[in-house]
Amino acid sequence: MGSLDLSSDNSSSPQREFKPLDPEEFRKQAHQMVDFIADYYKQIETYPVLSQVQPGYLSTLLPQTAPYLPEPLETILSDVTKNIIPGMTHWLSPNFFAFFPATVSTAAFIGEMLCTSFNSVGFNWLASPAATELEMIVMDWLANMLKLPNSFMFSGTGGGVIQNTTSEAILVTLIAARDRVLATNGSNQSIRKLVVYCSDQTHSTFTKAAKLAGITPCNIKSIPTNLDAAFSLSPVLLRKAVEGDVAAGLIPLYLCATVGTTSTTAVDPLEPLADVAREYGIWMHVDAAYGGSACICPEFRQYFNGIEGVDSLSLSPHKWLLSYLDCCCLWVKSPRLLVKALSTNPEYLRNKASESESVVDFKDWQVGTGRKFKSLRLWLVLxxxxxxxxxxxxxxxxxxxxxxxxxxxxxxxxxxxxxxxxxxxxxxxxxxxxxxxxxxxxxxxxxxxxxxxxxxxxxxxxxxxxxxxxxxxxxxxxxxxxxxxxxxxxxxxxxxxxxxxxxx
Amino acid sequence: MGSLDLSSDNSSSPQREFKPLDPEEFRKQAHQMVDFIADYYKQIETYPVLSQVQPGYLSTLLPQTAPYLPEPLETILSDVTKNIIPGMTHWLSPNFFAFFPATVSTAAFIGEMLCTSFNSVGFNWLASPAATELEMIVMDWLANMLKLPNSFMFSGTGGGVIQNTTSEAILVTLIAARDRVLATNGSNQSIRKLVVYCSDQTHSTFTKAAKLAGITPCNIKSIPTNLDAAFSLSPVLLRKAVEGDVAAGLIPLYLCATVGTTSTTAVDPLEPLADVAREYGIWMHVDAAYGGSACICPEFRQYFNGIEGVDSLSLSPHKWLLSYLDCCCLWVKSPRLLVKALSTNPEYLRNKASESESVVDFKDWQVGTGRKFKSLRLWLVLxxxxxxxxxxxxxxxxxxxxxxxxxxxxxxxxxxxxxxxxxxxxxxxxxxxxxxxxxxxxxxxxxxxxxxxxxxxxxxxxxxxxxxxxxxxxxxxxxxxxxxxxxxxxxxxxxxxxxxxxxx
CATH class of the missing domain: 3.90.1150.10 (Aspartate Aminotransferase, domain 1)
Incomplete structure (x- = not known):
């Protein structure tokens, strides 16, 4: 009131005490966002499914630098409506029939809210015991639903872990397989001799993962398929390729079979492929990113026939089990091989629980160190x-x-x-x-x-x-x-x- | 009313039409979850910061298999309170002073809600133009805040991308560096000759990434530091190590320097280290996961002195810029080297925009194929x-x-x-x-x-x-x-x- 001292009512001033997580402000803004999203879902059919914008459209609409002072949520949400939504391809539209759809649900959404809110970092058991233990339980639940053998379950002799993507699931198992062979073959030179196998229908990420792992590109063998065999991988051709490589002094390492290929949902015959793999000591992985989810129904479970003979299996609930991105479940028969290849043990993470070897430390099952409370989403869905x-x-x-x-x-x-x-x-x-x-x-x-x-x-x-x-x-x-x-x-x-x- | 036909009011029956994303049910349950989380934040100080449970506690509290029929949200939330929260180490507690805290904010939370809700998969530009373009803009904004040179910005000659973790940022740049050298040195045999450098204070994930990339373990050189030099990496010792390796016929490949080490927040001197790296054609990466965020303040920017001489830089806003997990920003001077090493081009992802080379396809900047609308969170925070x-x-x-x-x-x-x-x-x-x-x-x-x-x-x-x-x-x-x-x-x-x- 007539005072010249403006400091006390200058509400946009950054000098005011900054509380980025005031619970009541959180409550207010999060409720606002819930309504924004529910309204988006209600209106989703009104948007073009495939965005019709031109490359570079957004840079003409947004400033070139971040603001110095805060902007209100209303302004930001209005920009989402005006500038972001028109530039989106609406994956949740009921008229989206491209690629494989990415499926969602209310339960997964609120599970993800909970996961985000805890922000607990479960690199090892102690850093968040519930995060590790719930993941173990949920992975066993899903394994049960898929009628996987005990050899893939924590309650048996194996175990499972949630990765972000199939790419990571393939990469970490490939590394485990690679290091097992390198350890037994002694010389590091043998990395040049390692050969990996897939079909010409295997997802491109397999070749990428193999290159990341240092496999010589010409040793990534893609076996041709054809329409007559519905594009599934032939165990006869696999055997022939493996025999040829062995005769040439190479070392067969890893086979990636697929249940539901990306192009046409072809299914590779697991049982006879596993026979070849076993005979030559090849690590066999099954990428069931899309098709695997169907195997929770008895009428589709046949596609997993022979699964007891493979070494690892990945399946992405974000593709067909309503879980939102990213969620790729990986089961392995020998967790110790993963851990052997991927474990780190810096002093600043040491603790009694880990040293007692009575717990699982999921950082040793993945590429990164930090990890979120990933299982909450799937738990909520199930x-x-x-x-x-x-x-x-x-x-x-x-x-x-x-x-x-x-x-x-x-x-x-x-x-x-x-x-x-x-x-x-x-x-x-x-x-x-x-x-x-x-x-x-x-x-x-x-x-x-x-x-x-x-x-x-x-x-x-x-x-x-x-x-x-x-x-x-x-x-x-x-x-x-x-x-x-x-x-x-x-x-x-x-x-x-x-x-x-x-x-x- | 006396009818024997129970099918119409059997509300828990799965035979009823199942609508996993009914917008009004979504609205109701998401509001419920907002209140649950806001209340958790209000009560967070009442929980022990470090969980006091024993290994295996949760398996005695939860059933061994997933339920066949649905359970109400109230039951699940009550289990969260009774069974999950006591098993958590509360990273958001104000009394958490362990590791590096993982920081959060209301803005990041609602940004993540928005990201989750869209569930758009931005593997290439066309699959969600706004997701790619906003990420490019936000990475340039943050680069500007850090006063990074133009050579790291899309508006200049470089560019940035959001990875999940530092581990992935290191892995992909290491692969790009590796494949550049292997391409020029011809023989694949030379992977055995590649040497990478760090200090004994570098995060353990660097050694892990190097092993993943197929670097021979004895060629991962950890240079000793000491208390007198505040545990920072000595350019003199680095040069000595590199010279020795070159003399032994090895090929110096990659150096990981750190701004803010995990043990003691030591800062490696970027400028003289970059001189050595340049002289020997070594790819130099800076891991500024923790310390980098401080460089948005002029009084800390000195720690980035010499940054113009490095090849790549990563920084994790989830550590100090209020963004929740996972958020690791990676900038590179030569995006084309990343793309060369990591690109895939399967037929089912081909499209005119990508083939015109007028757009960025972020799948070629990372390990995985699929990716979420990652930049929304950071955009909301900024x-x-x-x-x-x-x-x-x-x-x-x-x-x-x-x-x-x-x-x-x-x-x-x-x-x-x-x-x-x-x-x-x-x-x-x-x-x-x-x-x-x-x-x-x-x-x-x-x-x-x-x-x-x-x-x-x-x-x-x-x-x-x-x-x-x-x-x-x-x-x-x-x-x-x-x-x-x-x-x-x-x-x-x-x-x-x-x-x-x-x-x-």
Missing amino acids: RSYGVANLQSHIRSDVRMAKVFEGLVNADRRFEILVPRRFGLVCFRLNPFPWAGSAYTELLNRKLLEWVNSSGRVYMTHTIVGGIYILRFAVGATLTEDHHVAAAWKLIKEGADATLKGIHN | RSYGVANLQSHIRSDVRMAKVFEGLVNADRRFEILVPRRFGLVCFRLNPFPWAGSAYTELLNRKLLEWVNSSGRVYMTHTIVGGIYILRFAVGATLTEDHHVAAAWKLIKEGADATLKGIHN
Whole structure:
């Protein structure tokens, strides 16, 4: 009131006591954000699925430097609406049928809130006992749901750990396998002789992980597959490749098989592949990032036949078990091999519990040191929904994919290219079977561009066996039957427009 | 009403339509979780900082398998309170002075909520343009705050990316350095000849990353430091080591220097180290996980002197910039070397934007393929608080550490072991300087155990130069002056009790 001393009411002044975690301010802003997000979910269908912005769009909208003084949440949220959301490809849209959808749920969201809020760093047991122990329990729960043998469970002789991505799961097991062989073969020179195997359908991250681990690029052997065998890896060809390498003085190290490949959800036959691996002392890993989740249903469990013969298995609940990113579950038969390759023991982390060897220190199961309370999310999902609902969720996606498959089959201009196993339908527009493959590919490229640029549906493509294929992956959490029906209607419209355009 | 048909009101039946992301159910449960977390923050001081449970405690409290039917949120939250919280070491407690605290804020929390909610997978630009572009902008903002040269910025000739952990930042740059050398040295055999350098104070994750990358363990050279040089890495000793290796026919590859080591926050002299690195074509990385954040204040920026001469730099805002886990910022001068070593280009990810090379695809800057909308958290922090508040936050922690240092100095039974630079005070109880070092170590071990088992304060130890040291790290977000004063009072009580115990 007339005072010239402004210091006491200058509310935006940074000199005021700065409390970044005042519980009541936290409560207020977090409630505000909950409503913002719930509203986003309600409106999600109103946004183009695939963002239509041009490269560099955002740098013209935001300042070049961070603000010196605070800005209110309202301003920031308004920028999210105006500037961020239009630049997003909306992975949670019910009209997202691209790649593999990344699935979500209320339970996983609030589990992640809890995980974030604790911010506990579980590098070793003592640093947060509950974080380590709950992860062990949840990994055993999921192993049980998948009917994995005891050799993969803590309650048996193995164990599991949550990694961020399949890439890390492959990398750490590959390192464990590598160091086991290097230890027995003595000379460090033998790293040049190590050979790893995959199929030409294995995810590209496998080659990347092998290069990271120092495997000579020409020793990363990709075994060809073909349409007749539904792109699955042939144990006969694997054996042939291994025999050739052994004869050439090389050392077979690691095999990555897949249950549900990225291009077409092909399934490699685990049992006969494991026989070859066992015979040659090869570490066999199964990447079941997508397909593995389906194995919680008895009718899909057959794809894990032979799993007792492999050394490690990874599966990403963020792909099909409603868990949000990042969540990749890795089980291993020999935790001690992981720990041997990845353990560190600096003085500043030493403690009695770890030294007694009565506890698990998850820092020795992963690349990094720090780690969050990762299991809370999965724990919330498993408890909030129960096995029954998760099974019916998988079945519902597969049912919708079957419906789509039926629609494609009923239209003579289209064809299904590979047998559908899970929620992915691989098809193409092929109205003139006598036309050359280049022409058919062009048609399908044009159709895909037409569909995606509409913003109403997003799907992607692949090329397998030289054939350009459209992929329609059912699985976004919000997708219902009518979205699938509308997508098919749009694709047919796109086919009409494409065929008309080509002939005019 | 008397009907025998129970199907319509059997509310726990999984046969009911299962909607894992109903926006209104989401709103309700997320609000519930906000209140649960805000209440946890309000009560956090009532819990023992260091968990006092015994190994295996949780497996006796939880069932061995996941439930078949859903459980209500109330039951789960009650289990969190009863079973999980007692098993946690409360990293956010204001009485947490262990390791380096992991800092948090309301802005980062709601930023993480937003990131989780979008669940957008930004492996390449097209998969979520806003996710890639905001990360580029935020990395440039932070680079500006740190006064990094243009050679580390997208607006200049470099660029930055958010990794999960320092381990990954080191691993990917080491791989880029390794593959550059292997490409020029031709023979793959030369991986055996590659040598990497660090000091005996470098974080243990460096050795781990080097082993992951296939560096021969005996070629990981740890250069000794000493108390007289405050445990900083000597450029003279580095040069000597490098010269010896070159003379022996080895190839110097990579140097990891540190700004703020884990044991004592030692700072390696970047400028003269970079001179040696440049001369021998060594990739020099700076791990500024903890200390780097302080460099947003002009009075600490000196520790980055010489930064223009290094190849890469990592810094973890989760350590001191209020961002929650995981958040490690990595800047590189030559993004193309990272991309060359880490890129993959499978058909199913191909798109026009990536092929035009007009965009950044962050999958080629990291180990994994998938990645979240990571920059939202940091963006929210920088905008909500502004540079001014972040600077005052750093200064407030340092001021409290100085106060603690003064208290230690004023008690003759204690001594400060290494000069305090940031928020960490390294000290020990040393009432009988004429006693042997084994005796003094025993005293301090007993004191630490006394303090930590009280549950009222958690601090940790280290050993440097053969000396057992207590570490008191000020920096937990909720810590205020009175917590520091109370902690010191408790430590003094512990000293009394320990000395009495020893002499009785």
